[in-house]
Amino acid sequence: MPQELSRNERIKEASDYLRGTLAEGLAEDITGSIVEDDAQLVKFHGMYLQDDRDLRSERTRKKLEKAFAFMIRVRISGGVLTPQQWLALDRVARVYGNGTMRLTTRQTVQLHGIIKSNLKSTMKAIDAALLGSIAACGDVNRNVMCNPNPFQSRAHAAALELARAVSDHLTPRTPAYREIWLDGERIAGGEDEVIEPIYGKTYLPRKFKTVVAVPPHNDVDVFAHDLGFIAILDNEGHVEGWNVTVGGGMGMTHGEPDTYPRTADVMGFCRTRDALSIAESVVTVQRDWGDRANRKHARLKYTIEDRGLAAFRAEVERRAGVLLDASRPFKFTSTCDRYGWSAGENGRGHLTLFVENGRISDVKGGAQQLAVLRKIAESHSGDIRITANQNLIIANVPVERQAEIEKLAADAGLLAPWSGLRRNAMACVALPTCGLALAESERYLPDLIGALDERLAAHGLSADDIVIRMTGCPNGCARPYLAEIGLVGKGPGRYNLYLGAAFDGSRLSKLYAEDLDHKAIVAALDPLFAAYAGQRNAGERFGDFCIRAGFIAATTNGRDFHANVKAGTAA
Numbered sequence: 001m002p003q004e005l006s007r008n009e010r011i012k013e014a015s016d017y018l019r020g021t022l023a024e025g026l027a028e029d030i031t032g033s034i035v036e037d038d039a040q041l042v043k044f045h046g047m048y049l050q051d052d053r054d055l056r057s058e059r060t061r062k063k064l065e066k067a068f069a070f071m072i073r074v075r076i077s078g079g080v081l082t083p084q085q086w087l088a089l090d091r092v093a094r095v096y097g098n099g100t101m102r103l104t105t106r107q108t109v110q111l112h113g114i115i116k117s118n119l120k121s122t123m124k125a126i127d128a129a130l131l132g133s134i135a136a137c138g139d140v141n142r143n144v145m146c147n148p149n150p151f152q153s154r155a156h157a158a159a160l161e162l163a164r165a166v167s168d169h170l171t172p173r174t175p176a177y178r179e180i181w182l183d184g185e186r187i188a189g190g191e192d193e194v195i196e197p198i199y200g201k202t203y204l205p206r207k208f209k210t211v212v213a214v215p216p217h218n219d220v221d222v223f224a225h226d227l228g229f230i231a232i233l234d235n236e237g238h239v240e241g242w243n244v245t246v247g248g249g250m251g252m253t254h255g256e257p258d259t260y261p262r263t264a265d266v267m268g269f270c271r272t273r274d275a276l277s278i279a280e281s282v283v284t285v286q287r288d289w290g291d292r293a294n295r296k297h298a299r300l301k302y303t304i305e306d307r308g309l310a311a312f313r314a315e316v317e318r319r320a321g322v323l324l325d326a327s328r329p330f331k332f333t334s335t336c337d338r339y340g341w342s343a344g345e346n347g348r349g350h351l352t353l354f355v356e357n358g359r360i361s362d363v364k365g366g367a368q369q370l371a372v373l374r375k376i377a378e379s380h381s382g383d384i385r386i387t388a389n390q391n392l393i394i395a396n397v398p399v400e401r402q403a404e405i406e407k408l409a410a411d412a413g414l415l416a417p418w419s420g421l422r423r424n425a426m427a428c429v430a431l432p433t434c435g436l437a438l439a440e441s442e443r444y445l446p447d448l449i450g451a452l453d454e455r456l457a458a459h460g461l462s463a464d465d466i467v468i469r470m471t472g473c474p475n476g477c478a479r480p481y482l483a484e485i486g487l488v489g490k491g492p493g494r495y496n497l498y499l500g501a502a503f504d505g506s507r508l509s510k511l512y513a514e515d516l517d518h519k520a521i522v523a524a525l526d527p528l529f530a531a532y533a534g535q536r537n538a539g540e541r542f543g544d545f546c547i548r549a550g551f552i553a554a555t556t557n558g559r560d561f562h563a564n565v566k567a568g569t570a571a
């Protein structure tokens with residue numbers, strides 16, 4: 001018997017291609033909020049309705065409505081911006097937002113704290129910079145990521161071209177975005193096929209995320225995504241074609257073992273000319289086969305688990321009219337960024353900056369990172385790239401400008417000599433804006449790293465690259481289950497600790513200990529650091545060591561993410 005469709009399916013169906021009553025809701029000025037169904041739809045336009053959770057209890061006491069504001073996530077394929085686009089976003093953040101920009105783990109920018117009455121002006125300013133936010137959130141193909149590797153210029157150019165082509169091809173076609181935000185003319189609805197030839201009226205069962213990776217760097221975390229293309233290079237660094245990956249995803253729910261993170265499978269190899277039709281077919285098979293009754297079972301990863309990779313592949317090939325070849329060998333070495341200068345094939349320099357947790361602001365009496373980046377952008381002739389690790393690359397800098405840019409960045413603390421742990425850290429936003437956060441993340445991780453760095457220094461490990469990631473809830477926005485040390489919020493001040501992921505992003509971690517507070521996290525990790533310092537093999541990574549030394553069992557597939565959790569450490 002077919003199961004009842006989820007509520008979101010009914011909202012999409014009734015929305016007239018994502019219009020809902022958004023236009024009317026925006027004009028309603030007695031509240032800073034919008035109605036519940038529209039709050040679901042507005043995600044497809046790249047926004048989340050949020051409220052400042054730090055202010056909730058005070059405002060309730062004063063009988064005021066919550067401090068509502070919107071977060072807008074921009075769509076930036078491959079994370080590449082012109083300096084002019086950077087300046088436009090910087091201006092929006094200062095004029096309409098909360099004066100900060102946040103580089104995200106999926107190579108976009110989030111602008112927080114935009115009140116309803118400023119939404120349209122903000123959207124128009126973003127549009128004037130030739131950017132948009134359609135499909136940055138919602139049940140559609142979202143921002144397409146691409147390895148920002150500027151030093152492999154030719155391979156990067158091909159990867160970026162594919163990322164942009166997939167993004168353009170899979171962008172929703174609904175005129176609702178233009179009508180609602182940009183005062184576009186209302187266009188009468190027509191046949192499904194005409195309005196949304198790929199998605200139809202109800203779009204996808206759940207969010208869908210695509211990346212393009214260029215080995216040996218796996219900074220985009222290709223295995224965490226629904227669809228991935230891994231560049232296969234010839235001896236001269238030219239792209240021969242792409243291995244296609246499917247079925248990765250991070251989200252799960254505490255205490256619900258039917259939900260789990262999963263690393264993607266490599267499905268086969270395709271030529272560049274076939275990549276778009278493969279991408280479209282993967283999307284349409286998921287559109288038709290994905291679970292529309294249970295949103296916790298709706299991502300492509302579960303479709304592939306339920307139907308099997310072979311059947312999924314056969315259907316994709318049938319729809320695309322393309323037979324995939326056997327996948328080709330590739331090797332990833334790490335998921336990290338290369339900080340500092342690197343020289344490109346084109347003779348220009350690329351400077352990777354460290355932006356802690358991606359948050360860029362001007363701190364009162366402290367670092368003026370927003371202002372300094374504005375100054376750099378004002379005279380920069382190259383481009384600006386957001387990395388998948390929430391960092392920034394000032395790319396394609398001619399030799400004569402390098403010293404000046406380096407000094408500006410260094411003075412703002414964007415080039416400091418951080419420890420091996422801090423260099424490889426990521427945290428999601430969590431409190432105060434994210435309504436789903438169970439614990440702090442972005443505001444707490446820097447302090448935790450300070451405490452862990454003291455222990456690492458005591459064991460002589462300060463310079464070792466160890467990947468640590470934290471999220472405020474199990475949804476996994478900072479991909480914590482692919483970190484060598486993963487911390488996932490359980491409740492205020494409490495975290496679950498996951499260990500044993502691979503440094504190159506190819507293996508998930510496993511639960512090691514539950515419900516730890518700050519002291520307990522440090523106490524749990526200190527003996528592991530000591531053992532690692534004393535017993536590791538040459539070149540052995542921390543995640544691999546934790547498995548070899550018997551601290552944690554390896555997770556070979558998403559299905560056994562919850563299996564073999566050691567008694568006594570985690571329930």
Ligand code: HEM
Pocket residue numbers: 048050071103104105106107110224249250251252358427428429430433434435436475476477478479
């Ligand atoms: C069911 C799963 C998920 C839900 C419901 C969810 C929801 C959210 C929400 C509400 C925010 C906004 C937080 C804020 O800015 O205040 C957010 C941020 C974000 N999420 Fe998710 N998320 C989920 C899983 C994921 C996963 C698995 C990824 C990446 C692989 C991801 C990537 C992001 C990114 C890049 C941001 C921007 C902030 C950052 O970089 O931390 N999300 N998510």
Ligand code: SF4
Pocket residue numbers: 428429430431434435436437438441471472473474475476477478
């Ligand atoms: S992981 Fe959870 S707390 Fe963090 S941003 Fe995502 S949804 Fe919010």
